[in-house]
Each structure stands twice: as C-alpha cells, then as structure tokens.
Amino acid sequence: MGSLGIHSFYLGRAGRGIAQIVVTVVTLGLGGIWGxxxxxxxxxxxxxxxxxxxxxxxxxAD
Known part of the structure; x- marks a missing residue:
C-alpha cells in the first residue's frame, strides 16, 4: 500500500497522499517509486x- 501513498494519510499529509495515488495510477505503477x-x-x-x-x-514506534 506504500506505493499508493497510504502512509501519507497516516502521517497527516492527505494532499500528498492523493497526489501519490494519482501519480501511481497515471504512470501505471511507476509512481510507486515515490512511496x-x-x-x-x-x-x-x-x-x-x-x-x-x-x-x-x-x-x-520503531
């Protein structure tokens, strides 16, 4: 789920999370490198x- 930016929502960065989802879908998965x-x-x-x-x-927590 990290390639979709789900971690950004958890960290309180919803705008970044939405951007990561869009980039990952538009680039057919290559945007997952960002995550x-x-x-x-x-x-x-x-x-x-x-x-x-x-x-x-x-x-x-570690």
Whole structure:
C-alpha cells in the first residue's frame, strides 16, 4: 500500500497522499517509486523529525 501513498494519510499529509495515488495510477505503477523513497526516509528518520511523527504529533514506534 506504500506505493499508493497510504502512509501519507497516516502521517497527516492527505494532499500528498492523493497526489501519490494519482501519480501511481497515471504512470501505471511507476509512481510507486515515490512511496518507496518516502518509506526509506521514514525508516531512517530520527526521533523528533517531522517524518517520525504521525498526524497527531505522536512519535512513530520503531
């Protein structure tokens, strides 16, 4: 589901999530690279950064 941008909705970035869905559908799946890169950024983010918090500002668990 990461290639569709579902993680963006969880992180409170609905506009980005919708854009990822549109790009992935229009490019017949090639836009999934965007979600893959963001997934890596989330996994490598340090606690306290905006990538390491959900929509309510709660730290993501490792």
């Amino acid at each position: 893959f890169v963001e997934g890596i950024l989330i996994l490598l983010s340090k606690p306290g950064s905006s990538w390491h918090q959900d929509a309510n500002g709660v730290e993501l």
